[in-house]
Amino acid sequence: xxxxLARPPSTRxxxxxxxxxxxxxxxxxxxxxxxxxxxPLLYGVWLSFGRWDLLSGQGLRVGTLENYARLxxxxxxxRAFVRTLWWTLGTVAFQVIVGLGLALLLNRPTFVAEKxxxxxxxxxxxxxxxxxxxxLLLLDGSGGVTGRVLxxxxxxxxxxxxSPLSAFVTVTLISGWKGTPFMVIALLAALKSIPxxxxxxxxxxxxxxxQALRFVTLPLLRNTLVVTGLILGILxxxxxxxxxxxxxxxxxxxxxxxxxxxxxTFFIDVQPTYAAAMGTVMxxxxxxxxxxxxxxxxxx
Amino acid sequence: xxRKGRAAQFGWDLVTLLAAALFLLPVxxxxxxxxxxxxxxxxxxxxxxxxxxxxxxxxxxxxxFVTALQNSLLVGLCSALGALMLAVPTAYAxxxxxxxxxxxxxxxxxLTQMIPGIVIVIPLVVMMRSLGLTNSALxxxxxxxxxxxxxTVWLLRNYVEDVPVALEEAALVDGCxxxxxxxxxxxPLLYPAVAAVGTFAFVLSWGEYLLALxxxxxxxxxxxxxxxxxxxxxxxxxxxxxxxxxxxxxLPVALLFLLIRRFLVDGLVSGGVxx
Numbered sequence: 001x002x003x004x005l006a007r008p009p010s011t012r013x014x015x016x017x018x019x020x021x022x023x024x025x026x027x028x029x030x031x032x033x034x035x036x037x038x039x040p041l042l043y044g045v046w047l048s049f050g051r052w053d054l055l056s057g058q059g060l061r062v063g064t065l066e067n068y069a070r071l072x073x074x075x076x077x078x079r080a081f082v083r084t085l086w087w088t089l090g091t092v093a094f095q096v097i098v099g100l101g102l103a104l105l106l107n108r109p110t111f112v113a114e115k116x117x118x119x120x121x122x123x124x125x126x127x128x129x130x131x132x133x134x135x136l137l138l139l140d141g142s143g144g145v146t147g148r149v150l151x152x153x154x155x156x157x158x159x160x161x162x163s164p165l166s167a168f169v170t171v172t173l174i175s176g177w178k179g180t181p182f183m184v185i186a187l188l189a190a191l192k193s194i195p196x197x198x199x200x201x202x203x204x205x206x207x208x209x210x211q212a213l214r215f216v217t218l219p220l221l222r223n224t225l226v227v228t229g230l231i232l233g234i235l236x237x238x239x240x241x242x243x244x245x246x247x248x249x250x251x252x253x254x255x256x257x258x259x260x261x262x263x264x265t266f267f268i269d270v271q272p273t274y275a276a277a278m279g280t281v282m283x284x285x286x287x288x289x290x291x292x293x294x295x296x297x298x299x300x
Numbered sequence: 301x302x303r304k305g306r307a308a309q310f311g312w313d314l315v316t317l318l319a320a321a322l323f324l325l326p327v328x329x330x331x332x333x334x335x336x337x338x339x340x341x342x343x344x345x346x347x348x349x350x351x352x353x354x355x356x357x358x359x360x361x362x363x364x365f366v367t368a369l370q371n372s373l374l375v376g377l378c379s380a381l382g383a384l385m386l387a388v389p390t391a392y393a394x395x396x397x398x399x400x401x402x403x404x405x406x407x408x409x410x411l412t413q414m415i416p417g418i419v420i421v422i423p424l425v426v427m428m429r430s431l432g433l434t435n436s437a438l439x440x441x442x443x444x445x446x447x448x449x450x451x452t453v454w455l456l457r458n459y460v461e462d463v464p465v466a467l468e469e470a471a472l473v474d475g476c477x478x479x480x481x482x483x484x485x486x487x488p489l490l491y492p493a494v495a496a497v498g499t500f501a502f503v504l505s506w507g508e509y510l511l512a513l514x515x516x517x518x519x520x521x522x523x524x525x526x527x528x529x530x531x532x533x534x535x536x537x538x539x540x541x542x543x544x545x546x547x548x549x550x551l552p553v554a555l556l557f558l559l560i561r562r563f564l565v566d567g568l569v570s571g572g573v574x575x
Contacts, residue, residue, distance in 0.1 A: 021478075022399035025389035029449060030405065032386065036446040037412045040423035047423060102323065105316045112313040116320045118558055122327045125557040127507025129525040130546035133532060134326040137333065137539055143342035145329075177323075185565050238416035241509045245529065259418040266422045267514070279419040290414050 045283070047276035060273075067277035076253070077261060077278065084237060084257045087172050091236040092229045094176025099183030100221075104213075106184065107191040117188060124181035128241035135174055136161075136246065164254035167247055171255050175242050179232045190224040191217070223296075230293045237285070258282055327550070334547045338540030355544035364519050365545065368527030372506055374437055375523060379444035380502040383452045384494060386445065391456035392482065396465070413450035417510045425514050435521045443511050448501035455500070455564070459493035460486070496563035499556050506553055524549050 050062035071077055106117045123131065141147045141159035150157055160170045194217065202212045240259035243249060249256035249264065256264075258278065266275035321328075333341045335351045359365055393399070394406050424443065425434070433439030463486060471481035487494075509525045516522055522530070528545040531538070557564075 018478075019399075022393040022397040022402070025393035025397075026405050029386045029390040029409065029453065032442070032446055033409065033412050033449060036424065036443055037415055037420065038408075040420040040427060041415060043423040043427065044420060047426070098323075102319060105312065105319060108309060108312060108316075110309050110313055112316055116316055118561060119324060120320060121557065121561070122324055122554055125503070125553050126327060126550045127525055127553065128509055129507070129528050130330060130550045131326065133528070133542050133546055134330045137342065137543070138326055138329060140342060145346070148346060180323075189565070234414065234416075238418055240418045245509070259416075262418055262422070266425075272422060272426065275422050279422060282416065282419050286414065286416060286419070290411065293414075 041283070044276045045280050047273050048280040050273045050276075052273045067274050070274065071277050071281065077258075079253065080256050080258050080261045081281075083168070083253075083255075084259075087168075087175065087257055088233050088236045090169075090172040091176040091179065092233045094173060095180045095183045095232055096225060096229060098176070099180045099187055100225075102180070102184045103187035103191060104217075107188055117184075120184055121181045123178050128178070128245060131174070131178055132242065132245040139170065161247055162251065164252050167251055168254045171243055171246050174246070175236055175239060178242070179235065182232060183228050186224050186228040187221060190221050194220050227293065227296050230289065230296065234286070234289050234293070237289075238282070330543050330546045330550070333539060334543040336540055338538050341539035341543065355540040356548075358541055359544050359548065362531075362541075364522070364530060365527045367520060368522045368524050368530075369548070371437065371521060372524040375440050375444060376502045376505040378437070378441045379448065379505045380498045382441060382445040383448045383501040384498045387449060387452035387456050387497070388487075388490075388494065390453050391460050392486070394453070395457050395460040396468075409450050409453050412446070413454070417447075421510060421514050424511070428515055434515050435518050437521070440512060440515055440521075440523070443515065444501075444505040444508060447508060447511070448504045451504075452497050452501050455497050456490075456493065459490055459497075463489050493563060496560035499560050500564060503553050503556055507549065 046062060047060070048067055049064060050060050051064055051066065052058075052060040102120060106113045106120065138145045139159055139161060141150065141157040141162065144159075146159065147157050160166045198216050198220075199212055202216050207215065238259055239257065240263060243255040243257050243260050244263065247255045249260040258281075262275050262278045262282070265271050265278060332348060334355055335353070336344065336348045337350055337352050337354065340348065340350065390405075390409070394402060394409075428434050428439050428443075431439075433442070467485050467489075468481045471485045472478065476484065507525060508523075512523045512526055516526060519530075524545075528542065528549060531542050531545050
């Protein structure tokens, strides 16, 4: 009897138990993912077409577009949307630049480079809560490192989180910093896969190290940069933890990203269906990004 | 020439160390501050002159924090175990068995990975409330299992693929049942990977904030991230205590991650993951 596990021609003709086995194995996963990820997803879209005034005690009535009509005219929401795009762009730009620099430094077979490659992961694996308090302490305008620098320069004790623009820029940079290690490990993996002969050939052709970087390394890193940038961009676009814990969306609206806006609309303004409509708009953005990333991943 | 190359590498090593120190400064600062007397952390000399364990002592006496530590351990261990119990059979089926809808299941699991927490948190809270699963360890465990399932399935899939099919085929030819071939041949080879992936699932639950925040309203059910946030608002000035709390959350995560790094990095790079 010949038994093939990897690529049996088809499931037909095999005993019944054997045919059911794969389904039995994946069923629990599918049920749980279905119940706690896909169902909420669909339920959220359903809610977005409804009216549900929790305060008056009326139940949910679905079948209205009023949330979307309101959303279209909600300039706060669209400002948050544009802000989130800038945030995403800033985050990824930081990650590309700093990540590339660090990856090039770490792609050397020395003891120091190897040890540091492991430690560099720390910001990425450290939970947001800890990261946030670390930065709040460092950025404190009176006693933190920032405060000391300001005092040394004879400047008033101001935190960069106090004014809207500098708060937005600061939290965006922290967002970039937190995800940079992921970019570094992705780039290191890509760098290690570049054959040494290419550099050899470039050197024989008389290329300087700078030219080798520009004409050999960077073109070969392009795919990794694009795919990893996209993944990190998606993560940044939906981030809630960082702007919420760090500045609670403030000062004013400066760091109110869509994630924060959804949370506030649901938990503070208690408007579940309107928050669900915001979530549905975000979902559409995700759909576009997901299709794009699947396509890019297939292409690489 | 060689000597010159070595000198250059040494120079780059120095640059690397400097860059890394700058990059890791906030993390180092947390660790350093956690060992300083609280008044020194903000306002004392820049570098520590006195070190103390007092912050960790008061953390151990802080009842809400200790409760949260227990909750996080319970939720983290159970959700890691739950994720593995579901992910191992799923990963096996997806790599070793051909069946109708296999592609679909694989894509579905992968796409779940991309669903942002903030988008499903609202319907999830509504659903969990009506099921009476808010403020319960069970509710949070179930949700955390779903958070880590896609990535655990994805990582395990890579590892199962790396085990030669021939080994299992040989076992089948020798008269083993399929169950025996899996449990006697495949699983022992996968143990290190299963341990690494389970650790990763634990780490994801340990630091998860949004879902824990949204599904928990009472102090009895809080997990560590919420407890550290509680320290901040409760004792606004007590930076030493907050930093010690930060170390308690971050240290196990960092150590576990460094331990399983080699197992994870490749899979993460090819799979993409929640940060």
